[in-house]
Amino acid sequence: AQSVAQPEDQVNVAEGNPLTVKCTYSVSGNPYLFWYVQYPNRGLQFLLKYITGDNLVKGSYGFEAEFNKSQTSFHLKKPSALVSDSALYFCAVTYGQNFVFGPGTRLSVLP
Amino acid sequence: GAGVSQSPSNKVTEKGKDVELRCDPISGHTALYWYRQSLGQGLEFLIYFQGNSAPDKSGLPSDRFSAERTGGSVSTLTIQRTQQEDSAVYLCASSALAGAPTDTQYFGPGTRLTVL
Known part of the structure; x- marks a missing residue:
């Protein structure tokens, strides 16, 4: 099963x-990969x-992303982080x- | 509107009551998804509608949960006899293509359900 x-x-x-948020996956065959961001009290x-x-x-x-x-x-990844990038990040x-x-x-991201 | 909308934004209910959560997908989107996000947790897939096909209900946690999609557009998620562990944010998403795995899902703002 994929994970x-x-x-x-x-x-x-x-x-x-610079910032890096890591994601690894396990899937059979070719994967299709996504990143989503969720700001406080907002949808993805x-x-x-x-x-x-x-x-x-x-x-x-x-x-x-690579x-x-x-x-x-x-x-x-992002070369230069902003305070406004502070959020919850989901890989899928x-x-x-x-x-x-x-x-x-x-x-x-700390000022 | 241009995006996915959900109502209500917040719902507080008493244990044992039934609740209905509504999702309006982006106009023309054929696929619609429901997810549950518990506090501090990732997203848990609940159910998936693709056009007029039978929905994929494989993620529903119990038979107290059900969903329907009328006319291929608006969807309602119903939770019967709510329990405290049902407290979570319920997110709806839609995508344009017929459930193609390469398609981007667009999310609504969610409904925060609190069961007292």
Whole structure:
């Protein structure tokens, strides 16, 4: 069965520094990978997705993610963090009709 | 509206009562999903509607939970005889294509359910 792991419950980074939120997956066949962000008291917002092609995917708000098939990872990155990036981030994988979310990583960007 | 809407935004009920949660998907979207997000937890898939096909109910936690989608648009999630462990945020999402795994899901703001 497919699964998604986000090994860090919490990531703290100083404003202006690069940030990485980690995601690894386990799925048979080709995965389709997504990142969503959830701000306080809000629904989830789509950031980016990997379907096929270039392993580096660029998304909303300056975020990007790199698909690494050999490491089965899809880490979310941003070169320079903003305080407003503080939120809960979810990685997700789809396979067939199933859509599986990771447990989420809370990102805190400190001024 | 342009996005997925859900109502009510907050619902407080007493244990044993029934509740109905409503979701209005983005116009024209054929697929609709319900998820549950408990405090400090990730998203738990509940049910999935794809067009006029029979829904995928594999995620419903018990027979107290049911959902319907009328006319291929609005959906209602019903929880009967609510329990305290049902307290959570219930999120609805829709996607444009017929449940294609590559399709992006767009989420509503959620309904926060509190069972006293």
